[in-house]
Amino acid sequence: MRVAGLNDKLDAWARSAEDLTAFAVPFAVLMLLFLAFYLGAMSSFTISVDDEYAALRIHPAAWLPQGRWTMYLLETIISQPVVPYFPLTLFGLCAAAAYLMASASLRFVTPGFASYLLFFLFSAFPTLFFILAFAGNVGGIAIGVLCTGAAMLIFSSVLNEEDGISLRPAKNVGKAIAQIALATVAVGCYQSFALAIVVGYGAVFVSTMIYRERYDARFIIRANLYILFVFLVSLLPNYLLIRIVVMVLPPAAGLEYGIGFVRMDTLIEAPGRVLTSALRDYAAVYLGSPA
Numbered sequence: 001m002r003v004a005g006l007n008d009k010l011d012a013w014a015r016s017a018e019d020l021t022a023f024a025v026p027f028a029v030l031m032l033l034f035l036a037f038y039l040g041a042m043s044s045f046t047i048s049v050d051d052e053y054a055a056l057r058i059h060p061a062a063w064l065p066q067g068r069w070t071m072y073l074l075e076t077i078i079s080q081p082v083v084p085y086f087p088l089t090l091f092g093l094c095a096a097a098a099y100l101m102a103s104a105s106l107r108f109v110t111p112g113f114a115s116y117l118l119f120f121l122f123s124a125f126p127t128l129f130f131i132l133a134f135a136g137n138v139g140g141i142a143i144g145v146l147c148t149g150a151a152m153l154i155f156s157s158v159l160n161e162e163d164g165i166s167l168r169p170a171k172n173v174g175k176a177i178a179q180i181a182l183a184t185v186a187v188g189c190y191q192s193f194a195l196a197i198v199v200g201y202g203a204v205f206v207s208t209m210i211y212r213e214r215y216d217a218r219f220i221i222r223a224n225l226y227i228l229f230v231f232l233v234s235l236l237p238n239y240l241l242i243r244i245v246v247m248v249l250p251p252a253a254g255l256e257y258g259i260g261f262v263r264m265d266t267l268i269e270a271p272g273r274v275l276t277s278a279l280r281d282y283a284a285v286y287l288g289s290p291a
Contacts, residue, residue: 034123038124048134070189075139081139091132098145098148148197188237
């Protein structure tokens, strides 16, 4: 019996070592690719006017009127966000881990040559590339990307359960809470991560639907309602924080910026105009308008 128990433990340790190797090797490759791609940014240290303000800022409360409470907490821990090397290295670590989690959720379990090349697009998408130029933002962007990848992976595990999506079983309630927490932290880093969550979840849903050949209306409706639920609940703390800050703090620079993210009064007063404007902007972006 002792020998059998020892063998079981050795087998478990061997499987753990294999799992670690399966993660560590592609993670190391991705980090090397990241360092190669961002070599210019890593080997120079130029700061913008915004970086100067961030470096000399006495208190990180400036983030709160914008609803970016995660950035506030992060800058409370890391009091000086504008330093060489560290911000981009942190982003590289988080981006590599998030890419592996996102790949696993989309069933690219073992990264191949094409998957490694796509990492360049994932970690240097034009929007990310420009926002990373502001060192004060980089730490929050890193955490937001990591949380998005983790939320996608948990959502994938929910979709792949044999009985489908259900918020009743205790294990799925826990997974739903974990996803909402991750999405909320990501949105607290930057509001645009709300859209990243939706796009990532949509990709996981389509991948799972094709892989499992689940084209029934019940699965499709429940999956999309689940995505909508996570999206709306993760926005709620951010919206409430902005409103609380507006009520508690005296008028200050930055409040208008934060309020502008959520304008429910405009939506209620003129929903048709808001919808038409949004659709017009979407069409301009996706149809390649020169403007």
